Amino acid sequence: MTQPNITLRQLRAFLTVAEHRSFSRAAEQLLVSNPWLSETIKDLERQLKFQLFVRTTRSVELTDAGVVLSSLAARVLDDLDSAIKAAQRTADRDGSVLTLGYTIGAGLEVIPWLLRAFAAEYPQRPLRSVEYDFTDPTAGLRDSSVHAAIIRPPTGLAGLTTLELLTEDRVACLPEGHPLAAQDSVSVADLLKEPIIAAPKAPGPWRDYWLLSDYRTTPAPVVDEASTRDGELHLVARGVGISVTSAGAQRFYSRPGVAFRRIRDIPPCVVALAWWPEHTAKVADLVTIATGFKAVADQLADPD
CATH class of the missing domain: 1.10.10.10 (Winged helix-like DNA-binding domain superfamily/Winged helix DNA-binding domain)
Structure with missing residues (x-):
C-alpha cells in the first residue's frame, strides 16, 4: 500500500x-x-x-x-x-556562542566576575550575556533561549540542574517615614497586611515567593506591579506600597525615599547558576568557573 x-x-x-x-x-x-x-x-x-x-x-x-x-x-x-x-x-555542544541569561538583581555581584574570569580562562570562547526583567524570572531557561542563567529560585522548572552561588537575606523595602522603618529589622507578620508591589504574573512560584504567599492565609494585598527593580523601588518611594527583595538591592539600588529592613524570621534567598541537563556539555567550562565564585561570595558576606 x-x-x-x-x-x-x-x-x-x-x-x-x-x-x-x-x-x-x-x-x-x-x-x-x-x-x-x-x-x-x-x-x-x-x-x-x-x-x-x-x-x-x-x-x-x-x-x-x-x-x-x-x-x-x-x-x-x-x-x-x-x-x-x-x-x-x-x-549546542559544539564551540558556538554560549549564551548566559540573568535576572535583574540576581547577577549584580556574579555576572561581572563570571564574565571576566571566563574570558581570562577561555579567551577564544565567545560568551554572550542577556538581562531579563521580572516578566521572565527563569532568565530564558523556560523556552531554552539561553544555555544557562543566573537566577533566584524558585522557578518551578522541574529537571533543572543548579549550582548555588550565594545566599542573601530577604529585606522589606519601605517608604521613608513608614512606622516599620523605625525598627532595625522586621518580622514576616509585620508585613502581611501591608499593601505590596508584585512582579508581573508569570508561570511558576516566583511571584508568590516574593509576595510571602507561603505565610499568608488570604491573597496578598497587591496594589501595583513592576517588571524592573527601578520600577519597583519608584513605587515604594512614592508610598504606593512595600515590596520584598534581596539584601543586594540595598547595596546597588539604595536611593532617597526607600528604607531597607532585614526580615529576621525568614530563610535567605539564593542566587544560582542553572541549566538544563541537555546543555551540560556546552556549559561545563562555565560551571567550572562559577564554582570558584564561592570564595568571592564568602568575601562579600564577610568583608572583614
Missing part, C-alpha cells in the same frame, strides 16, 4: 482549521490566502483518501475521521517540536 506523501505544512494547516472551525480565521493566523488554504486541505484529503471537514456556507465541522486525525496529529507535532528542541540542545 502506497503511503500518502503528507507534509508538516499540510498538517499544521489542517490543525489550524480544525481549531478555528473556519478557513478564513485559520488563513489569517497562518498568514496565507483562503484559496491556498482551501487547496492545501483538499490536497491533504486527496492523499488520505477520506474527507476531513464537512463544509457548508455557514460552518466547517470535522468528520469523525477528522476528529481522530486532529487528536493524533496534534500529539505527533508536539512530540516533533520537543524532539527538535532536544536535538538543538545537543547540537
